[in-house]
Amino acid sequence: MSGLVNALVIVAVVAIVIARQFRARVIGTDRRWWLLPVVLAVVALREPGVLDSDHRIESGTLLAVELLIGLATGVGWGWTTRIWTEPDGVTWTKSTKASGAVWAVGIALRAGVFALGSALGLHQDSSALMLGLAGTLLVRGxxxxxxxxSAGVVGRPAPAYGDDERSAWKERA
Known part of the structure; x- marks a missing residue:
């Protein structure tokens, strides 16, 4: 795929994920939460421009930093998301304001990595960003x-960092 198509895929996935994260949703522990991140990683790794051929060490270092930022964002997002179980046994999830802050910091750090790579004169492909997003989604999922x-207490929200323990409002489609 071309860089433009990769960029469009990244923007579409991020838009869908961000739009859905602040709505209450049923979470099923048996569903394939890992499928989208694996598909994104496979698409990213199929591209030949993941590393700059002229600056392999520098671009590899930036790729590792991008992956670490992605993994840290996924951890932060996963732990700042509110999870609760209704009396009927259905488990729900909804992101908090702290989750939005985690996203904002992750995006800012990724922009910083891109700026650093540009300052060093490295060719940066969208595949690195797609790998970081795949890591974020995989860890969060x-x-x-x-x-x-492990949310065994029915009706009581599992603690989430930054959560102010207000009752969660569910949206129904």
């Missing part, structure tokens, strides 16, 4: 699945 399985 794993943490949420684990938290949902």
């Amino acid at each position: 794993g943490i949420l699945a684990w938290r949902a399985q």
Whole structure:
């Protein structure tokens, strides 16, 4: 795929994920939460421009930093998301304001990595960004699945960092 198509895929996935994260949603621990991140990673790794061929060490270092930022964003997002179980046994999830802050910091850090790479004269492909996004979604999905399985107290929200413990409002489609 071309860089433009990759950029469009990244923007579409981020827009969908951000739009959905602040609405209450049922979370199923048996669903395939890992599928989208794996598809994104496969698409990113199929591209030949993941590393700059003229500056392999520098671009590899920036790729590692991008992946670490992605993983840290996923951890922060997973732990700042509110999870609760209704009396009927259905588990719900909704992101908090702290989750939005995690996203904002993650995006700012990624912009900083891109700026650093540009300052160093490195060719940067959208594949690195897609790999970081895949890592974010994979870690967040794993943490949420684990938290949902371990949320044993019915009707009481599992604690989320930055959550002010107000009752969560569910949206129904």
